[in-house]
Amino acid sequence: MENRFGRLENLMRQKSLKSIFLRSGKKSAQDIAEASPRTIPQLSSIANSVIYRCSKILSIPTEELQHRFETELSEHDEQSPTYARNLLEFCSYQALDVVTRCPDYLSDKEIRRLTFDMMLAWEDPDVKREPLQKESASCDNQEVDDEEGWSLFYSNSTSMAVQVDDKKTVGPEAFARIAPACAVVADVITVQNLFDALTSSSGGLLHFLIYDKYLGSLNKVIKTAKNAPGMPLASNLQLAEGEIIVDVDGIVPTQPVLQHIGISAWPGRLTLTNYALYFESLGVGLYNKAVRYDLETDLKQVLKAELTGPLGARLFDKALMYKSSSVTEPILFEFPEFKGNSRRDYWLEISLEILHAHKFIRRYNLKESEQAEALAKAMLGIFRYRALRDAFHIFPSHYKTLLVYNLAEKLPGGDRILEILSSQLEQLNVSMLQHDAIKRSSNDAKRKSSLSPASLYALIRLGLLPKGAYPDEDAMFLVRDVCVGEINPLELAVKKLGYDTGRAEAAKATVDQVKVDGIDTNIAVMKQLLFPVVESAKRLQFLASWDDPFKSTMFLVLICFTIVRYIWKGLV
Structure with a gap:
């Protein structure tokens, strides 16, 4: 099995996923027969279409995938009312485990469409809910330009493959079950907040165009982060091993960052990594040596919004204050902009997220691999926040934040989220991620394999971290935070706390009205x-x-x- 996935990964790196399916020239009768999928009677047409595409990605026939599901998860028999949905989750998760091995999978439009179709199929998995569609004009779509992303998944020689209507939408439950299977796309803790932000203008229903635009923006953010170490901005930074540049501001001359120390101010650029803030003051055409402001060590750091202005005047609410025992006086970073203070608010949120992540690590005394996973969650959350801001100019705040540790700090009772997260991180056993652990046949072992450092390996697979820095995951199959037929305890905790908070706020508002x-x-x-x-x-x-x-x-x-x-x- 390991060799099979190794060959598949090499193939995906050499060609896009589209090349696995498409064939050039005319097809023989034998080719058509081999390409014809076998439908699963219990599933709807869209679910059969998704599972067929998953089988092509895994190079496993659909009937063998069904057999594996019934063998490995024997409690989900055909008589179960959730059989179709669980089978769909099983095939989708395994396919996504393989797809995400390709560093550029976010840029592939076919993969974006596939993940959206998985959500559509999750909402309509059972054949009882949908009459089988007769073969329509799908063959007419076979000659559509490949660049439009249609010919791969929506045109084949059988009536099973259906063309998905662009007007169809996805609800929150389907999004919460499929999106976190790709750790880069969503996190189980903040997945509901992400869905609310994406559907803020569509009445709580997610359209493909919005979803596709979000993934495109996220892909740009990831590529920017990957290219940051090789750019001139990193020349003055003395980054430690494993330190990643998360974001940079002040590069554009018309939008500098001003550092205020006392009554003096100096323009420059500000860089955030997963361990510190760096400020490089602008000299005569060049940047001076960077000054490091630590976010990792316990130095009683304080980060908050502050007023600033010329000569120390408190006029404009556009500054971020950093204060710690390592500096003699507070440092102010001003983000000048003509309208509002969105730049400052964004930098305050992402800087606090890194600071809270390190506080979480110290509080629960996490070990090396656990620390890396905790920081990876923070960084991926910042990437998602930035992608949402760049694509839709949305700035989630309060209880709708996309940042895991900020949410735990802001949500009343958020300590419960951190407790569950720490207990899951403590269960991480790197040896279980090796090939010998996958061979275990017990259901319990297979379930525990889902408790993996999914965020950490997402950064490794994307090329943001070197593979040699942590144990090799090539032999591992399950890298995700979701499990077939089960809800992550973190998601349940967030929902309960959000529900309790909403009830408390409603009760308080009622009391205020009658007092x-x-x-x-x-x-x-x-x-x-x-x-x-x-x-x-x-x-x-x-x-x-x-x-x-x-x-x-x-x-x-x-x-x-x-x-x-x-x-x-x-x-x-």
Whole structure:
């Protein structure tokens, strides 16, 4: 089996996944017979289509895949009401385990379409729910341009393959079951928040165009991170082994980062790695040696939003403050922008995520491989956050954050999430990821193999970490955070905490509305009397924040005109 997957991986690296399926020239009768899939009677047409494509990726006939599922997970028999869905999950997860071995799988449009079809099939897996579709004009699509990504998965010689309607959408449950199988795409802890962000403008239903745009943006972010070590920006940084550049700001001359120390300020660029912040001040055409601000060691670090301005004036809410026992006075990083403070908010969130990740590592005394997995979760979360920001200009916050450790810090009772995560990390046994562990036949052993450092190996497979830095995973088959027919305890904990938080906030809002007795009545009266003053203050604060530059400019012009007119009248 190991040799088979090794050959498949080499093939995928030499050619795209499309080349596994497509054939040039005319097909003989024997070729057509060999390519014809055998449908599984219990499954719907779209589920059969997905499983057939999975069998092509795995080089295993569909009937053998079904047999493996029934053998390895014998509790899911054909009489089970979830048989079709669990079989679909089994085949999809195994195919994705192989697909994700290719470093550039995010750039393959066929793989993006396949993962979306897996979600569609998950929502409609059973033949009882969908009448079998008769053979339609699928053959007409065989000659569609390959660049459009249609000919591979939606055109073949059988009635089983169906063409998926672009108007079809995916719900949250299907997304939560398929997306985390690719650790880069989603995390079980924040998968619901990611879905909410992607569907914020579509009523809670995910369209393929949105999903595809997200994966395209995520692919660009990953490529930028992979190329960062070879770019000039890394020349001044003394990075340690295993230290990865997560993001850089201040490269564009018109958008520098200003470092404030006392009343002095200097432009430069700011770099975040998985261990520290680096600032390089701009000299005469060159950047000076980088100054390192540690996020790993326990130095009583504080990161928070702060006001800043020229000569130490507190005017603009656009700065990030770093304070620790290693610096004599707080360091301010200002992110100038004409409208709002989104740059600062983004950098505050991602810097806090790395800081909280190291606090989590120290708190639970994690070992080397466990530390690497914990940091990998933080980095992948930042990549997803950045991809969402770049593609849709969405900035998730509060309980909707895409950052694992920030969510645990912000969500009331978030310690429970960290406890479950630490217990799962403690169960990581690298020796179980080797080939001999896969040979075990017990269901328990196969389930435990899913407790793997999925985020860490995702970074390795993407080329962000060298393979030699950690035990080789080539012989391992299961690298994911989801298991067939089961829900990860982390996902259950997040849902429960989110539900409890929503109920608590709703109850508090109800209490606030009815509290008008005794002294609360006086407070209510005072609020009504001061309402005009409060509203005026809010409007002034809105104008001062420059969230609407036109209104702020007009207000400033009006004030200046009034002052000049008053002074002129006094002089006359």
